[in-house]
Amino acid sequence: MAEVAASRPAAAQWTPAQPLVEVRGLRTWFPVRSGVVSRVVGHVHAVDGVDLTIHQGETLGLVGESGCGKSTLGRSILRLVEPMSGEVYFKGQELLRMKPGQMRRMRREMAIIFQDPFASLDPRQSVGAILAEALEIHHLAATAKAKKERVAELLNLVGLSPNFTARYPHEFSGGQRQRIGIARALAVNPSFIVCDEPISALDVSIQAQIINLLERLQEQFHLTYLFIAHDLSVVKHISDRIAVMYVGKVVEMSPARDLYKSPKHPYTGSLLSAIPIPDPVLEKKRERIIMTGDVASPVDPPSGCRFRTRCFKARPRCAESEPPLETVNLGAHQAACYFPLD
């Protein structure tokens, strides 16, 4: 891999002690069009001013309800959608202003695993061709033999037989397809992988297989994950730290254990209390905070705190100005709330 490393853009100042990924003031808006001339009548504030850091080797979990902007945030970091403003640093280099050629070289360091293993694999390509494509684009295999060996190696890594290279995606089950998706992500030898709801579409009995595989690969290759999911039990299991998003904003960020033991933002508290626990004795006597209403519109978010329209603690101050994401109790636990939970 020596020649690959040499052709990467120089990351002179970056050391592993610094964040691998650093996001500052990121905004990704999508235009809302209407009428015969498709006039822009508003914007979906999908990601609306997000700051976060991810350290090498860690898993940052990103949770929130559908439409909160978590997938858009993941894709914006990889520039699979173009953010409107803000900065994304990867190993100390700013990605959003990078030229296409330089960005392409940078992409070898990053990959993404998608939710739906049925839609994310080209049905007309064999598994071998799907995996070889990534190697070809990035010139990662000099000879046909090297390519073949690498494809076999990738299949082995994700627990599939190398004899499967000639088969097509429809011949595989959902869990096997997600393994192929993971092999494709690993093909470029990335250091950072965005896992975008990687187990949500799988059968319950298959989910644990994929979670264990992702954890094993992380250890083996010292991978860094941004793990996006709506299932908080899964996120808690796999993450070192967790960021909670609500309508385009990160409202709470903390080490995984603290978040579950003592959530500070009322949204996090309500979210946790909404999750059913598979224990009938505990579950039937649990007290719940049932949130009223639906998620606020990302086209026209409420003034001040965006959660105030559903919040049981909301007071006039919450409508006047937006609470910043601030350290609450211990150094690593942050929440954006004027009246945090105890």
Place this chain on the structure above:
Amino acid sequence: MPHGRLLELTGVETQLRVKDGTVRAVDGVSFSVDAGETLGIVGESGSGKSMTALSIMRLLPRSGAIAAGSIKFKGRELTELSEDEMEAIRGTEIAMIFQDPMTSLNPVFRTGWQVAEPLRIHRHEDRRRAEQSVVSLFTQVGIPDAARRAAQFPHMFSGGMRQRAMIAMGLSTGPSLLIADEPTTALDVTIQAQILELLRGLNRDHGTATILITHNLGVVAGMCDRVIVMYAGRIVEEGRTEDVFAHPEHPYTWSLLRSIPRLDVEEHEELRAIEGSPPNMTKLPAGCKFHPRCPFVIPRCAQEEPELRPVREQLARCWVTQQGTSLDSAAAHG
């Protein structure tokens, strides 16, 4: 709350024509539901849980048919009713709500009009009367601003609100049985909590018996008095929810409960994954259908299929537990 047997299935077999032949999507399923009870049916895709529900409702796809068995509702044999008689039962006595509230409402009719349909057809309410009923139903299922909402088209409703509208339609004729097929799977957890709370309230206040079909063990734990676990078209375990969760007596249930990460557990341990994939219904293994994935397998499992028999407080279809072995101690020693 009314008592007595409401629904009874005996040896129901539902066949489904697929590309490579015929599969038994439901294979010898027997269970009953008492008035006012909440029964959970758990299983993965292809386990036969939805096909069981559709068999009860006689809403099977054209490729499917009930090949054997009996389905009795309030003593009437549903499998022998004419389509008109069945239609009357569907409209008034048994209601069903589906997973996807996005596609179960017609986008070109006002929501209130659609929700009032059972009232116009089965209760012969005139238009104005039905409209008033819908407003009170919407209020009952927690749709705010009910009169204005009833005049809106489905696209103006969020997913949670559509599911509430579907529940309102199901409830409009005061059914004694509600079948909810993955009613919250397409919804966010906070909306799921609202809908489950609504279903709990209906069961409590009106004594509506509920069959809740889900793949989510947490939902079952919080909602159901009894639970049935299905695998490959069969019931593999049945019992009181507390018993099945405290000491599962089928290795599939046992493994499933240990493979899911839990919010209330502090330490990080590697999950005990279930090996292999859910079975291909056209090529089912001999013997116990779970044996190729089973951590407790013994030679007999590959040869003979066990019956559903009493094991401790529940019923289980497993040679290992039927001979008195405890799965927990077998796992600890094996």
